[in-house]
Amino acid sequence: MKIAIAGAGYVGLVTAACLADKGHDVICVDVSEEKIHRLNEGIVPIYEPGLEPLIQRNSARLRFTTDDAEAYRWAEVIMVAVGTPPLPDGSVKLDDVWETLRRIAASAERDCLVAIKSTVPVGTGDEAARFLAEHGRRGVRIDVVSNPEFLSQGTAVRDTLQAPRIVLGVESGRAERMMKDLYAPFALPYVVTDRKSAEMIKYAANVFLALKISYINEIANVCELVGANIEAVAEGIGMDPRIGRRFLRAGVGYGGSCLPKDTKALYALAASHGYSLKTVEAAIAVNEKQKWKLLEKARAHLGVFSGRTAAVLGAAFKPGTDDVRESPAFANIERLIAEGAAVRVWDPAALGHVSRRFGDAVVCCETMEEAIRGADVCFIFTEWPAVLQFDLHRYKTLMKTPIVLDGRNCYDPKQADAAGLIYESIGRPVGHRQLKVDEAVDIQRHL
Numbered sequence: 001m002k003i004a005i006a007g008a009g010y011v012g013l014v015t016a017a018c019l020a021d022k023g024h025d026v027i028c029v030d031v032s033e034e035k036i037h038r039l040n041e042g043i044v045p046i047y048e049p050g051l052e053p054l055i056q057r058n059s060a061r062l063r064f065t066t067d068d069a070e071a072y073r074w075a076e077v078i079m080v081a082v083g084t085p086p087l088p089d090g091s092v093k094l095d096d097v098w099e100t101l102r103r104i105a106a107s108a109e110r111d112c113l114v115a116i117k118s119t120v121p122v123g124t125g126d127e128a129a130r131f132l133a134e135h136g137r138r139g140v141r142i143d144v145v146s147n148p149e150f151l152s153q154g155t156a157v158r159d160t161l162q163a164p165r166i167v168l169g170v171e172s173g174r175a176e177r178m179m180k181d182l183y184a185p186f187a188l189p190y191v192v193t194d195r196k197s198a199e200m201i202k203y204a205a206n207v208f209l210a211l212k213i214s215y216i217n218e219i220a221n222v223c224e225l226v227g228a229n230i231e232a233v234a235e236g237i238g239m240d241p242r243i244g245r246r247f248l249r250a251g252v253g254y255g256g257s258c259l260p261k262d263t264k265a266l267y268a269l270a271a272s273h274g275y276s277l278k279t280v281e282a283a284i285a286v287n288e289k290q291k292w293k294l295l296e297k298a299r300a301h302l303g304v305f306s307g308r309t310a311a312v313l314g315a316a317f318k319p320g321t322d323d324v325r326e327s328p329a330f331a332n333i334e335r336l337i338a339e340g341a342a343v344r345v346w347d348p349a350a351l352g353h354v355s356r357r358f359g360d361a362v363v364c365c366e367t368m369e370e371a372i373r374g375a376d377v378c379f380i381f382t383e384w385p386a387v388l389q390f391d392l393h394r395y396k397t398l399m400k401t402p403i404v405l406d407g408r409n410c411y412d413p414k415q416a417d418a419a420g421l422i423y424e425s426i427g428r429p430v431g432h433r434q435l436k437v438d439e440a441v442d443i444q445r446h447l
């Protein structure tokens, strides 16, 4: 089939490459001249494992352009994968979606299907269908489908090729048939429903994941108070298939472009109908507090940050991506700088974003060693493989004071203790080298 995809971002690019890989002819459209220029030069503008070879392998069936009118004239299916960022009140900014729909209405000359992959408030698909029926060219039939996306960054290619389900929110037999033709080569299970329910499935899924994370983080906080170990607790409850093991990793909270914005968007949507979503409100509040956990722990050791050197390991919101949107690391770096710390940041994929955002206010380090050398404290915000595999003794040799505060529970506390570290993580008992606030005046004295 001939597919046009609006938006060459994490979702659009991955979807384009996977559809081309399954034999479809795909044109990926973006308004960013720079992005399209780079893609046409063979440079993939985002870091997503497996994406570059997939794009290269399918170059015969995959084109990139800024000429949306030409792409929308040509396509049988137009997929909308543009951004839907949050507005200050938590509701969703739909400007790019509506701009895309306006362009489709003006350009589509043949009967076609518009599949909305972007995460949009419930009811947007119905509005889009009305708009296209009213403003599309005379005699051109444009069906609208809600086809929400569930991929995760870092595993996006696999998630797309082996998705647990494909959700289709359709209002006509023609739309359902076309979407099933499109996805037939993937041989995946479908959930076929109406447009509004499909849009709700997307929010309900993301928000459920956020609830699960905030719940485990609160349990971790209580574990710290009572001396229990969250890793054992998560394993113990996760083995119950009604609960499930995934998304029970305690840490410094969820970040990224989606869980934070989608929790707020669902809350705002319900509120606009006069309903207060209490569970979601609590999950958002817990997450906001959780992201400062490591700074709280650091204060107990160091008192103030002024004059201290802080190493930050990981800036991306999770491993396997260069995305720093709503990254807990960024909020913490900002606060450390504001409180007078000298901040040295390492990340294997996201350093470009760090230097663009913080400039000379931080030192960007190419290696973990460079970041931690001479540091008074080390914060771990992202569980990159290099962090997991790092020789714990190196912290002791390289740091001025080996205080390692781990927001992703990367190490075994006993091993960290044996390696001579003052090590604290989330929801687990601390080693015997733990310092009390009033003992922390002169760290060196204790080592």
Ligand SMILES: NC(=O)C1=CN([C@@H]2O[C@H](COP(=O)(O)OP(=O)(O)OC[C@H]3O[C@@H](n4cnc5c(N)ncnc54)[C@H](O)[C@@H]3O)[C@@H](O)[C@H]2O)C=CC1
Pocket: 006, 007, 008, 009, 010, 011, 012, 029, 030, 031, 032, 035, 068, 081, 082, 083, 084, 096, 099, 100, 117, 118, 119, 120, 149, 150, 151, 152, 153, 257, 258
């Ligand atoms: N990033 C993720 O892991 C997932 C994102 N989603 C949803 O998918 C949507 C897209 O997200 P991302 O890919 O992360 O966004 P992104 O910000 O990486 O990419 C969006 C792209 O759309 C382009 N664009 C803006 N206006 C355009 C227009 N009128 N025509 C063509 N291109 C245009 C932008 O230049 C940008 O390159 C959002 O609604 C998001 O909530 C859903 C599942 C996963």
Ligand SMILES: O=C(O)[C@H]1O[C@H](OP(=O)(O)OP(=O)(O)OC[C@H]2O[C@@H](n3ccc(=O)[nH]c3=O)[C@H](O)[C@@H]2O)[C@H](O)[C@@H](O)[C@@H]1O
Pocket: 119, 149, 150, 151, 152, 153, 154, 206, 209, 213, 246, 247, 248, 249, 250, 251, 252, 253, 254, 255, 256, 257, 258, 259, 317, 318
């Ligand atoms: O709508 C979206 O954009 C996507 O949002 C999330 O995907 P993503 O944001 O890429 O990443 P996740 O793996 O969900 O992680 C989100 C955040 O939660 C944190 N997390 C995740 C799992 C966990 O157990 N604990 C935890 O703190 C991660 O560190 C990260 O900061 C969902 O997992 C995807 O299904 C969805 O398609």
